[in-house]
Amino acid sequence: MEVLKKLLENYFIVKEKDKNLYYEIKDKYKSFKPFIRDKLGYDLFIRGDFIKLEKIPGRPESWMGIDDFDNIREYIFLMLLLIFLEDKNKEEQFLLSHVTEFIAANSVGEKVDWTDYQTRRSLIKVMKFALNQNIILINDGEENEFTRDTSTEVLYESTGLSRYMVRSFSIDIMKCTSYRDLEEDYGEFLDSGRGFLRKNRVYRRLLLSPVVYNEGAEDEDYLYIKNYRNIIEGDFRKYLNWSLHVHRNGAIAVLAEGDRLKGTFPSSAGISDIVLHLNKKIFNAVKEGKLNRKINDLISMTHEAFNEFVKDLKKEMGNGWSKEYRECSLDKLVHDILEYMKSFCMVKVDDNINIYPLVGKVIGDYPSNYAGGGHDGK
Amino acid sequence: MKLDISVKAQIDEAKYLATENTWRYRAIIRCMYKCYEKMKYWLYKEEIYEILKKYEEFADYSEDYLKNDLDSLVSWKNLIAVADTTKVRTVDEFKNRAFRYQLSPYTIEIERMLMKLENMTVENNASLECTLVERFRELLERYDSIALKEDKEVYEWWKLLNKSFKELNQNYQDYISRFYSPKTEELMKTTEFLMFKESFIIYLRDFIRGLQLNSVLIKKLLKDISDDAIKKIIDKVLAHEKTIPNINTNIKEDEFIEIHQGRFRSIKDWFFTHKGKEPLIEQLIDNTNHIIRKITRFASQLADKRNNSANRKEEYRKIAKLFSECKDMEEANKLSSLVFGVFNTKHIKGDETRVTESINSSIYDEVPTKVITKPRVRTYREKIIKNPIIDKRAKKEERLKKILKKRKMEKELMERFILNDQIDFAKLPKLTQKDRVVLLRWLSKGKGSKKGLGKTEFGREYSVTKYDCQECIKIKCEDGIFTMPHYVIKFKKEE
Numbered sequence: 012m013e014v015l016k017k018l019l020e021n022y023f024i025v026k027e028k029d030k031n032l033y034y035e036i037k038d039k040y041k042s043f044k045p046f047i048r049d050k051l052g053y054d055l056f057i058r059g060d061f062i063k064l065e066k067i068p069g070r071p072e073s074w075m076g077i078d079d080f081d082n083i084r085e086y087i088f089l090m091l092l093l094i095f096l097e098d099k100n101k102e103e104q105f106l107l108s109h110v111t112e113f114i115a116a117n118s119v120g121e122k123v124d125w126t127d128y129q130t131r132r133s134l135i136k137v138m139k140f141a142l143n144q145n146i147i148l149i150n151d152g153e154e155n156e157f158t159r160d161t162s163t164e165v166l167y168e169s170t171g172l173s174r175y176m177v178r179s180f181s182i183d184i185m186k187c188t189s190y191r192d193l194e195e196d197y198g199e200f201l202d203s204g205r206g207f208l209r210k211n212r213v214y215r216r217l218l219l220s221p222v223v224y225n226e227g228a229e230d231e232d233y234l235y236i237k238n239y240r241n242i243i244e245g246d247f248r249k250y251l252n253w254s255l256h257v258h259r260n261g262a263i264a265v266l267a268e269g270d271r272l273k274g275t276f277p278s279s280a281g282i283s284d285i286v287l288h289l290n291k292k293i294f295n296a297v298k299e300g301k302l303n304r305k306i307n308d309l310i311s312m313t314h315e316a317f318n319e320f321v322k323d324l325k326k327e328m329g330n331g332w333s334k335e336y337r338e339c340s341l342d343k344l345v346h347d348i349l350e351y352m353k354s355f356c357m358v359k360v361d362d363n364i365n366i367y368p369l370v371g372k373v374i375g376d377y378p379s380n381y382a383g384g385g386h387d388g389k
Numbered sequence: 390m391k392l393d394i395s396v397k398a399q400i401d402e403a404k405y406l407a408t409e410n411t412w413r414y415r416a417i418i419r420c421m422y423k424c425y426e427k428m429k430y431w432l433y434k435e436e437i438y439e440i441l442k443k444y445e446e447f448a449d450y451s452e453d454y455l456k457n458d459l460d461s462l463v464s465w466k467n468l469i470a471v472a473d474t475t476k477v478r479t480v481d482e483f484k485n486r487a488f489r490y491q492l493s494p495y496t497i498e499i500e501r502m503l504m505k506l507e508n509m510t511v512e513n514n515a516s517l518e519c520t521l522v523e524r525f526r527e528l529l530e531r532y533d534s535i536a537l538k539e540d541k542e543v544y545e546w547w548k549l550l551n552k553s554f555k556e557l558n559q560n561y562q563d564y565i566s567r568f569y570s571p572k573t574e575e576l577m578k579t580t581e582f583l584m585f586k587e588s589f590i591i592y593l594r595d596f597i598r599g600l601q602l603n604s605v606l607i608k609k610l611l612k613d614i615s616d617d618a619i620k621k622i623i624d625k626v627l628a629h630e631k632t633i634p635n636i637n638t639n640i641k642e643d644e645f646i647e648i649h650q651g652r653f654r655s656i657k658d659w660f661f662t663h664k665g666k667e668p669l670i671e672q673l674i675d676n677t678n679h680i681i682r683k684i685t686r687f688a689s690q691l692a693d694k695r696n697n698s699a700n701r702k703e704e705y706r707k708i709a710k711l712f713s714e715c716k717d718m719e720e721a722n723k724l725s726s727l728v729f730g731v732f733n734t735k736h737i738k739g740d741e742t743r744v745t746e747s748i749n750s751s752i753y754d755e756v757p758t759k760v761i762t763k764p765r766v767r768t769y770r771e772k773i774i775k776n777p778i779i780d781k782r783a784k785k786e787e788r789l790k791k792i793l794k795k796r797k798m799e800k801e802l803m804e805r806f807i808l809n810d811q812i813d814f815a816k817l818p819k820l821t822q823k824d825r826v827v828l829l830r831w832l833s834k835g836k837g838s839k840k841g842l843g844k845t846e847f848g849r850e851y852s853v854t855k856y857d858c859q860e861c862i863k864i865k866c867e868d869g870i871f872t873m874p875h876y877v878i879k880f881k882k883e884e
Contacts, residue, residue, distance in 0.1 A: 019734050066730040075731050076722025083712055083721045090709035094702050119706065120713030177705065177728055184704050187711065190724035221735045237748055254741040257748045258755070266738045274735040277760050284762040297753050308751055331764030355735055368752040373739045375760035 012252050015043050018055070018064040019218070020273060023172055025061045025145045036062050046250045051218060052211030056175065061145075065178050069215030069232075071194060074354035079140055084130070087119050088137040093173050096146065101171035106164055107138070107154060131158050138165075146173045209235055217243065217255070217264050221276065221355045222369045224261045227307070236262045260308040260368045274354075277373060281333030282351045287375025288328045289321070289348065290357075294371050310366040317364040321345050331377055401465045402495040406503075413450075413458055416441060418467060421492050422500045431471075431489045434459060459490060467496040519599025521557040526603045528553055529610045536618065543622055544629035547649075554656050558669075565676050586688045593681050597674055604670050608660050616650075623649045800847045803827060812878040815862045822868055832876055843878075851880045 014036050017024070026033040037057060040047075047053045047064070056063040068075055080086060095113045099105060111134065115123045124130055138154050141147045152165035180193070187193055213235050216223045225233040236243060236257060244255040253264045266275060277283045293310070296302040302310050312320065322341060329337055336344055352358040352370075359365045405414035420440045421432055438455050441447040462468045470488045492500075528550045535546045623646055630640060659669045708728055715721040739758035802824065806812050812828065820828070835843030835853035844850050856875040864871040 022730075022732055066734075068726045068731055071723035071726045073719035073722050074735060075726035076718070077725055077729075077732060080721075080725075081718065083715055083718060086712040086715075086721050086725060087709045090705050090712065094705045094709075097702050097705070117706075119709040174701075177701075177708065178730060180704070185707055187707070189711065189714065190720065190727055193724070193727040219731050219734045221737050240748065253736075256743055258752050259747075259749045260751050263737055265741055266736050267741050268738060270736075270738065272734065272736060274733045275738045276735070277738060277762075281765060284765070287760050287762055290757075294753070294757060304753065308753065331762070331766055333765040355737070369737070371751075371753040371755075371757055372737055373758045373760060375762045377764055378761050381764050 012250060014039050015046070015250055016270075016272060018062075019066070023061045023063050023145050023175070025170075025172070027060065028145065033062060043250050046246060050210065050214045050246055052215070058175075060170075061172060061175070063175060066219060067178065067215070068219055069212040069217075070220075071190065072220060072356070075219070077140060079136055082129075082133055084121075085133045085137050085140075088114060088134055089140065091117055091119070092137060092141060092146075093176060096169050096173035099169035099173075102168055104150060104166060104168045106166060107152070107157065108164060110134075110138070110167075111161075125161050128158065131161065138167075141173075144172070144176070145170055146176065210239075214243070214246075217247070217262065222261045222263045222367075224356070224367060225259065225307075233262070258368075263369070263372060276355045277375065281336055282347055284375065285324075285328075285332055285336060285344075285348060286351055286355075286357070287373065289324055290370045291374035291376055292320070292324055292327075293366060294374050297371070308368040312364045312366065314364060318345055321348060328377070331381065400495075402467055402493065402499060404465045405462060405467055406499075410458065410461075412446070413454075414462060414467075416444070416447070417455075417458060417462065418492070418496060418500060421468075421490070422497065425492055425497065431491055433487060433489055437490070459488075463490075466493055469493055519596050519603070521553070521560060522600055522603040522607075525550070525553045525557055526607050526610070529607060532610065532614060536622065540625045540629035540632075543625040547622060547626045550656075551652055554652075554659075558659070561673055565673070565680075586684060590681055590684060593677050593684075597677050600670065600674060600677075604660060611657055611660060619650065619653050620646075623653075796846065799827065803845075803847075807880060810880045810882055812880075814864060814873065814876050814878075817864055819865045819867060820871075822866070825864075825866055825871065828878075831878060835878065849880050851878050853878055 014032075017032060018036065024033055024036060036055075040055060040057070044055075047055055053064060053066070056065065077086075077089075080089075091114045092110060094117065095105075095110060111125055114134070115125065125134075135154050135157055138147075142149060147167045147169055150166040150168055152163070154163070154165045156163040157165070182192070184193070209231060213223070213232050216232065217236075223232065223236065240255065240257045240262075244257075247253045247255050247264055251264075253266055253270075256263045256265050266272060277287055293302060297304060297310070304310055318341065321344060325332075325341075325344065336347070349358060349360060349364070353360065355369065357367050357369050359367065405411060405418065408414070417437060420437065424430075424432060424440075434452070434455060437459070438450075438452055441450060441455070459468060459470070463470045469491045471491070472488055528546065531546060535543055538546075626649065627640070627642060627645055630645070657663070658666075661668050708724075711724055712721055715724060744756055806817060806824070806828070808816070814828075814832075817828075831843060831845060831851070832853060835841055835851060841853050842850060843853065854877050856877065860875070861872050862875045864873065
C-alpha cells in the first residue's frame, strides 16, 4: 500500500536516487498490478534506471498542472526544453546559454526576450522543475543568478528521462486543436469498449481527485460508482487503505489521519485553517437556512456576497489566523481562499461563486478555550 | 610460413626506440638521418654534438653524455663507428681517438618507417576498388604471351603482378579492419552517416560484384598455370635479376626461387581453397556482405530513431503551441495533466466512519469531521486545567479510626488463641474462616522468612516451629475440617 502511495506521490522514481524504493516497487508490483492495470487502466513503466506511473486523469481538472508554474510561458519553455533535450543523450552536457539560445530561436507564441525579468524568472522555474523531476542534473553553477545576470552560466547534463515526460498518444496530436481533443484519448491500452473505459475513468477520478460529484441522473460515472460501490470500496481499502464515502451528491475517498500524502485537506498550511473556518460558517448557514442549496446541493453566491461572507468570517475568526492572512487585503484573502478551494473541488468560479457540497465534509474551529474564536453562543 | 631464426630473433636495432633515454637516441638518429638525406653519410661526434646543442632540450647535454649514447647505439648496431685512421702520438690521444659514425642500413629503414608512422593518421588510401582485382586479372591474362618473352619483360611482368597483388591484399585488409574499429561503429551510429550510407552500400556492392566476376576468371587463369611454368618464369626473373649490377648483394639462388614460389602460392591461396581453409577471397566477400548488413541495420535503426524523434519533436512543438493557445492557467493545467499526467493527488482527510452508509444522504445532512485549529498567534497558550488540592484530613482521620478499630477487634480475637505465649495449632478451638486466614498468614510469614521469625500486625515477634511427628493434625473449622502439619507459633514474651 505504501509503495503504491509512493507511486502516486512521485513522478519518476529514479533508481540512482532511491535504490530501495525502486526495487521495492519492482518486487511488489505484482501485488497491486491488478489495481493499476485492470481498474485504473494505467501502465507502470519499469525501466533500467527509473519507474514511472503515468497518472493520466479520468477528467482533467484545473489544479492538475505543475504547481510551481504560474504562467503559460513556463509550460511553453518546458516543451521547448524537452525538444532541446531530445537530441541530448544520457550524460551529455550542455550549458544554460545553449538552452536560452534554443528557446529564443524556437519560440512558440510570443517572442522571447531574456532582458525581461519575468521571462528570466520563468526559465529558472522551468529549469528548477526539470531538476526536481530528474530530467537534468546540475554539474556546475547555480541558475538563480540568471534572474539578475543573463550571462550566468550553468553546466547541466541530461539524464535521458526527458523522453519519458510526455506520454505517447494514440491519436494524432497534430490534429488536436485544444486539450479537449486529448481528453478522449485514453491510451492504446483501453480499447475494449465502453464499460472498460468508464470503469477506468471512475477509478482514475476517485484516485486522483478529492471528490467525484454526482452530476445528475445522466451521469454515467456516478451511476457506476453507485452500482459498484462495494467493489470500488473494497479495492480502495485493499490497495490504499482508504475509505470510500458515497453520498447522494458526491463520492469521496477519505484518507485517515495517519496518511502522509502531500495534497490533503486539511493540512498544516495557514490557508487550510481559514477554509476550515469558512466551511464551518457555510455549513452552519446551511443548517440555519441562511444559505439556500439548490436541488443539486450547490450554493450560488455573487462575488460581492462572497466577499462580504469572507469579511464577516475574518471579523469572527481572523484573530487566530496566520500573520499573512491577518494582515493581508481582503482581495488577496478572497483570492487565496478561492484558489485553495478550487484545488479541492469545493468551488467553481464563473459569474458567480458556486460552492460545492464537499465544503460540508470537514469543518474546523478553534479549541473551545480560545477566546478569540467565535464559538456558537459562547 | 616457417618460424625460423630470422622471424624469431630480437631486433637489436629497434632497442633504441623504447628506453628511458629514447628521446636522446631518437634525436641523434633523426639528426643523422636528416644529414643522410643530404648525402652526408659520415659524422663526427663533435658535429653531432653541435647539431643537438641547437635544441633547448639538449642545453645540459655534455659531450661525455653524447659519447655514452653513441656507444650504446653502436652496440645495438644502429651506428657503424669507424676510427680515424690517422696516427696518434700519445696514449691519451689514442684513447680519445676520434670516431666517425654512420647509420646502419637497418636503422635507415627503421627511420623511414617511423616517419611513415608519424604521418600515418592523416594518410588513408585504403580502398576497395574492384579495379585492383581487374588490374590483377589483366596482368594474369598476359601470362600466355609473356612466358615466351625476354627475361627483362618477364621480370617486369612478374614484378607488376606481385605488386598489384600486394596492393590488393593490403588494401582490403586495411579497409576491412578499419570497419571493425570501434571508432567506425561509433560513426555509423551518427545521423551524419545516413548521408552517405547509400553511396557506401553501392560502393561495397560494386566491389563484391567485381570481385566475384573477376575471381572466376582469375581462378581459371591460375589453374592453367602449372608449377613448372611458374618455375620457368621465376628462373627467367632470376636470370634478369642477376644482370642488374649490384655491389654488395649476392643473390642466393635457392632462396630467391623459394621466396618467389612462395609468393605465387599465396596468390593461389587467395583464390583457392587450400588445405580445407576457405580462400581469402571468400572471406573477403563474407566480410563485405557482413559490413553491408551491419550498415543497413544501423541505418534503419538510425532512420527509425530520427523519424521518431523528428515526430516527437514535432509533437512537442505542437503541444507547446496548444499551451500557447490556452486561455488561462486553468486550461493550461488541464492540458498539462493530459500531456504529462498528474504530479500530485488531492484528497480529503477526515473521519473514516460515517454515520450512515446511505448513498442517498447529502454531505450536508451528515455530521462533518470537526477539526480543531490551533490559533496561529504567539499569545495563545494551550490552557492548563487547574486541580486545586482538596482538604481530606477529616476523611483520613475517619479512615484511620476505622482501621484502628478493626485492628483492635482482631487483636482481641487473636489473643484468645495464645496460650503460654504460643499458638499450638493442634490445640485450637473451632475456628471461623476469618481467624484461620489470620493464623495461616502469620504461619506463612514466619515460615517464609529466613530465620523462621515473624511479626504480627500488632507488633509481637514470634518464631515458627514444626513438630516432627508425621501425622497431620486436624483443625475443626466452621466450614469444615482443615488438615495441616503440626506447627506451633511461639511468641516472644511480652514485656
